[in-house]
Amino acid sequence: xxEKKIISVQNFQYKEWKKLHQxxxxxxxxxxxxxxxxxxxEAIKWNNSFEAILYSSKLFDxxxxxxxxxxxxxxxxxxxxxxxxxxxxxxFTENSQGIMAVLKQPSYFLKDVLxxxxxxxxxxxxxxxxxxxxxxxxxxxxxxFNAVFLSKGCVDLYNDKTLRATMGSFxxxxxxxxxxxxxxxxxxxxxxxxVVGSSLxxxxxxxxxxxSKKKALIIGNESHGISQAVEKLCTNLVxxxxxxxxxxxxxxxxxGILMYKMQGV
Numbered sequence: 001x002x003e004k005k006i007i008s009v010q011n012f013q014y015k016e017w018k019k020l021h022q023x024x025x026x027x028x029x030x031x032x033x034x035x036x037x038x039x040x041x042e043a044i045k046w047n048n049s050f051e052a053i054l055y056s057s058k059l060f061d062x063x064x065x066x067x068x069x070x071x072x073x074x075x076x077x078x079x080x081x082x083x084x085x086x087x088x089x090x091x092f093t094e095n096s097q098g099i100m101a102v103l104k105q106p107s108y109f110l111k112d113v114l115x116x117x118x119x120x121x122x123x124x125x126x127x128x129x130x131x132x133x134x135x136x137x138x139x140x141x142x143x144x145f146n147a148v149f150l151s152k153g154c155v156d157l158y159n160d161k162t163l164r165a166t167m168g169s170f171x172x173x174x175x176x177x178x179x180x181x182x183x184x185x186x187x188x189x190x191x192x193x194x195v196v197g198s199s200l201x202x203x204x205x206x207x208x209x210x211x212s213k214k215k216a217l218i219i220g221n222e223s224h225g226i227s228q229a230v231e232k233l234c235t236n237l238v239x240x241x242x243x244x245x246x247x248x249x250x251x252x253x254x255x256g257i258l259m260y261k262m263q264g265v
Contacts, residue, residue: 002195006080007083014090016035020033030104031103032105032158032163033161035091039168040053048171049106050077050104053080055098056084059098077110108175119213120143120217120263122144123179123218125151125154125181125218125219126154129159129251132251136219141172142186149184151174153221194211195218197220198254206238208259
């Protein structure tokens with residue numbers, strides 16, 4: 001693979017990449033960054049749409065860096081070596097491993113994913129913390145959930161903190177953004193899903209409810225939970241008991257407990 005070297009901040013391509021730090025520009029161009037050896041390896045493994053590989057000389061000092069570089073040379077992806085100072089301007093982490101990539105955003109359409117008739121899905125309403133979103137996606141993957149649906153008010157899926165928190169699970173299952181929840185829940189019920197909302201406004205604990213083969217779990221905003229309109233549409237509302245003095249559980253922790261219970265483990 002022919003490599004190119006970028007040594008100036010005035011390089012047009014470099015300027016375009018730097019704009020991808022902005023959500024508006026990521027959405028406009030339908031591109032995003034990933035960073036680090038683990039994320040690159042997962043992206044390669046799951047055949048993602050690469051636009052460019054970016055690296056600095058630091059890559060060769062990192063465990064597994066040389067091996068990854070040799071693997072990348074065998075793939076038909078443009079590779080750019082960046083001067084270390086330029087690379088640092090692009091990367092998000094303080095201690096970068098010297099490797100990034102620009103990928104095209106995947107397109108998952110609500111109807112297509114819904115038509116798959118998955119057995120276990122998770123729906124997120126207005127999740128605001130990127131770490132929570134990424135952790136929920138990772139846990140959904142680990143718990144054998146088939147898809148993730150995000151309401152319009154959720155934090156940006158392509159935020160670097162979100163992607164890092166997924167630890168590569170982002171590539172393993174379809175994630176649909178911008179979902180109109182009320183209509184979507186009605187569609188789920190029509191398809192005979194059990195729609196389970198996590199809520200403090202119920203007397204039913206999660207381990208006292210029977211879960212069907214087809215189920216959708218709804219997790220709400222960290223501060224306010226799921227909205228009243230969504231609560232009214234759920235077939236079940238459940239909560240995790242608070243045994244100590246904490247006011248509530250972190251949204252990602254609660255989601256993990258509920259997902260594993262709903263899977264029967």
